[in-house]
Amino acid sequence: MPSQDSALTMLSLVWFTRDLRVQDHPALSLAAAGGRVLxxxxxxxxxxxxxxxSARHWGFLDDCLRGLRADLAELGQPLILRTGxxxxxxxxxxxxxxxxxxITHQETGSAWARARQQRVADWARGAGVEWVALAxxxxxxxxxxxLPMVVEGTGALPGLKALGLAEDRCPYRQPGGRAAGLQLLESYLSVRGQGYSPATATALGAERAGSRLSPYLAYGVLSPREVQAALAEARQRWRGNSDWSGALRALAAxxxxxxxxxxxxPLxxxxDTPATGPWADGQTGLPFIDATMRALAATGWLDARSRALLAAVGVHHLALNPSAVGLHLSRLCTDYDPAIHWRALxxxxxxxxxxxxxxxxxxxxxxxxxxRWVPELARVPDAHLHAPWLWPRARKLLAGRYPEPVVDPATxxxxxxxxxxPVPRPLVTPRKRAPKGQMALDL
Ligand SMILES: Cc1cc2nc3c(=O)[nH]c(=O)nc-3n(C[C@H](O)[C@H](O)[C@H](O)COP(=O)(O)OP(=O)(O)OC[C@H]3O[C@@H](n4cnc5c(N)ncnc54)[C@H](O)[C@@H]3O)c2cc1C
Incomplete structure (x- = not known):
């Protein structure tokens, strides 16, 4: 049995994946309790x-890693970056x-990431290294x-080119990093969420008043427990105030x-081929659908109901391969989280x-x-904006500027x-049925 001293100086490696924070990090806490940490x-x-x-995921992650690097350095042990x-x-x-x-955290949503983790676990056991994967x-x-210091070169992140990632302009992407996530959490629970209900919110309302926490949770710069704790505090603060019940209930759900x-x-x-063509380009001639696709491309985010509608039109009205629809969307969503994404799809x-x-x-x-997103329709009156093809002047006014609808949506x-x-067309064959009542995607 190791002596207490040797246990206290044990060197553990913590492998960060989608848990890019030092606060509320069970793997880091366990490693530090035993001694030194890499x-x-x-x-x-x-x-x-x-x-x-896609490169927007990399951009967001880069922001998060910068923050993690600074936070770890402050604790005494800088982050070690490696490629391979x-x-x-x-x-x-x-x-x-x-x-x-x-020590690492269990991979959840992605079968690919789980298989990789298993490969690393097998290697660890073979190398005589204790393997710990925590929830x-x-x-x-x-x-x-x-964290007591261990001397090791910190390394640098590879560039986009080295990883074979194409440039991906996302001019309004949410900035990565914990500070941005904390700011959104605080503003949602103290100001923005007042009067908000996702079931009735418009696309613009959800953009402004929704929590917007998804990418921060997806990359683990905020832990779900921290968000839960902040929510519990807000519940106390706003107790009896009906203006706040929608936002608080929605976040909890x-x-x-x-x-x-x-x-x-995982599903x-x-x-492995993302969708292309008018739907993917935001050129279907269905104004709201094109607006959602363009908004997603430019911002990396859409509220859940707009996302569901955009996906539904791709899958159902345009009969695109559901997997291709999901891949195009996953590349555009900064918050891509395989566990949520493929289940939602x-x-x-x-x-x-x-x-x-x-x-x-x-x-x-x-x-x-x-x-905002389809300026070609600037001269179309409000009454015809959602279905300009039904407006007699549209053909002349929009010719060469905005497409006619690629399908009649009703037909x-x-x-x-x-x-x-009578038999629904399945997107994927789940290895096991997903728990009931999982999605709250009310179209
Ligand atoms: C086709 C499709 C794909 C989607 N892909 C993703 C994805 O890759 N990553 C992602 O985080 N969300 C995904 N969603 C769910 C949802 O659209 C986003 O979580 C939401 O728009 C993010 O905004 P918010 O942070 O303001 O969410 P809020 O409504 O404030 O929700 C808070 C958090 O709960 C989680 N969440 C929200 N909705 C769901 C859900 N239905 N199932 C499980 N968890 C949920 C997210 O982490 C989110 O940040 C998808 C939805 C659809 C219809």
Whole structure:
């Protein structure tokens, strides 16, 4: 049995993945309690070659890693950045430092990431290294632990080119990093959420008043427990104030849905080719749908109902391959989280087939969202904005500027409904049925 002294000086490597924070980080706390820590983040070229990721994910992650680097340095041990296959990187670090424990958090949503984690676990066991994969889990929020210094070069992040990532202009992407996430959490619970209800919010309302926490949770710069704790505090603060009940209830429900999605078995996209063409280019001639696609491309974010509608039109009205739809969207969503994304897409593919014009009118009753993202329609009167093809002057006014609709949405919706009954067309074959009531995507 190791003496208490040797246990206290044990060197553990903490492998960061989608947990880019030092606060409430069970793996870091466990490692620090045992002695010295090598905190490592690995840019794995195989991960960045996957069809569902893009340079905007890298940009967001880069922001987050900068913050993590600073926070770790402040605790005493800077982050070690390496590029390569994790088994090879870890083998080299093990040969140099002889760490005895490898601690990480369990991979949840992605079957690919789970398989990679399993490969690393097998390597660790073979190398005589104790393997610990923790749930990010329940319990109290953990403080950031002090970290005694281990001498090791910190390394640098590879560039986009080295990872084979194409440039991806996303001019209004949410900035990554913990400070930005904390600011959104605080402003949602103290100001922005007042009077907000996602079930009735417009696309612009959700953009302004929604929590906007998704990318920060997806990359783990905020822990779900921290968000829960802030929510519990806000509940106390706003107790009895009905203006706040919608926002607080919504966040609690979505965090529950998030946990359920993370706990479920991963769903895999069956293909590897993202959708292309008018839907992907925001050129379907259906103004609200084009506005949502363009907004997503430029900002990396859409509210849940607009996202669901955009996906539904791709899958149902335009009969695009659901996996191709999901891959195009995953590349555009800064908050891409495989556990949530593929489950949400499945829910859209198996769910009610919406009327895109009527739904668009509910999500953008004044047409302000369309006017922002589809400036070609500036001269179309409000009354015709959602369906300009029904306006007699549209053909002349919009010729060469904005396409006619690629499908008549009513006819395409009917055809999709007819094709789908009585057996729904599955997006993917889940290895196990997802827990009931997982999605709150009300179209
Ligand atoms: C086709 C499609 C794809 C989607 N892909 C993603 C994705 O890759 N990543 C992602 O985070 N969300 C995804 N969503 C869910 C949802 O659209 C976003 O979480 C939401 O728009 C983010 O905004 P918010 O942070 O203001 O969310 P809020 O409504 O404030 O929700 C708070 C948090 O709960 C989680 N959450 C929200 N909705 C769900 C849900 N239905 N299931 C599980 N967890 C949820 C997110 O972490 C979110 O940040 C997808 C939805 C659809 C219809």
């Amino acid at each position: 905190p490592v983040w690995i840019a794995d070229p195989a991960e960045w070659a996957r069809p569902e990721v 296959d994790p088994v090879e990187v870890l083998t080299r670090l093990q040969a140099k430092h002889g760490f005895l424990r490898l 990010q889990g329940d319990g109290p929020v953990l403080p950031a632990p002090p 979505q965090l529950r849905a998030r946990t359920q999605a993370q706990d479920a078995l 895999m996209p069956p293909g 499945q829910s859209v593919a198996l769910g009610r087939i919406p009327d895109p014009v009527a739904m668009g009118q509910r999500l953008d009753p004044q047409g302000a969202f369309i006017r 395409a919706g009917r055809a999709a409904r007819a094709e789908r009954t």
